Amino acid sequence: MRRQYVQEKKMRNHIKNHTSSEIKQEVLDESHRISCNLESDINMYRDKFQSLRCMCICSPDATYNRRRCSLQILLLMRDLLDDEFKQVTWNAEQLEAIFNLMLLDTYEGNKLMAFNLIKSVDPNLLQLNNESCVNEIIMVAIELGNSLRPIDTITAAxxxxxxxxxxVVHKVLETHLGSMTQFEDIKEATVLQLILILLKKLKVFVSIYMKYYFILRINT
Structure with missing residues (x-):
């Protein structure tokens, strides 16, 4: 539909330069009418697209079926229609709702779908360009990683x-967490730094656990 709209505009420009005046106006009027109808239809579909996206953004309190189906619809909309409606962008509130759903949903399949949506959108909407916010996400993830509940460790991941x-994650790891690993590939360096940090925290956790274990053994 959008391609047809563009073609009509091109055709009108061509007619203005290459057609006699008597035929020209009649054809131009018809082309203009078609273009107006197409533009109206495009705007209608755009509004429906935007409305459907808003409807599919739900809270973690929604039922499992609604959360799962909503995320599936959002992913299908992204894959099939995002290129057609590039002007319909995500806003910070919508992306934050998806992020909260990823954190609080107890089903890993839903977490994966939510993450796939997040990674396809501008990360700055989640303030991922803010060092303190990124540092907070990492620190909370590390704490959750020490949990005995499997769902908490999945959320941490x-x-x-x-x-x-x-x-700015590489800078956050160096500035706030003291990780100074040098690597040519920034992405690989970030992964390695996170692994080293997690290993360090795990050693501390195991050390504390063993300390309490031996104290209990002595007391018994």
Whole structure:
């Protein structure tokens, strides 16, 4: 439809330069009428697209079926229609809702779909260009990683994945967490730095656990 609209505009420009005046006006009027109808239809579909996106952004309190179906619809819309409606952009509130859903949903499949949506959108909408925000995400993820609940460790993994979308994550790791690993590939360096940080935190956690374990053994 959009291509037809563009073709009509091109045709009118061509007619103005190459057609006799008697035929020209009649054809131009018809082309203009078609273009107006097409533009109206395009705007209608754009509004429907925008409305459907808003409808599919739900809270973690929604039922499992609604969360799953909403995320599936949003992914299909992204894959099939995003190029057609580039002017319909995500806003910070919408992306934050998807991020919260990724954090709080108890099903890994839904977390994965939410993350796939997040990584296809401008990371600055989640303030991932803000060093303190990225640092907070990483620190919370590390704390969750120490949890005995499997879903918490899965959430931690996705939080770290989100942090890696940040354009300043490498700087955050060096400035706030004291990681100074040098690597030619920035992405690989970031992964390695996160692994080293997690190993360091894990050693501390295991050390504390073993300390309490031996104290309990002595007392019994």
């Amino acid at each position: 996705y939080m770290l994945k989100v942090s890696m979308l940040s354009p």
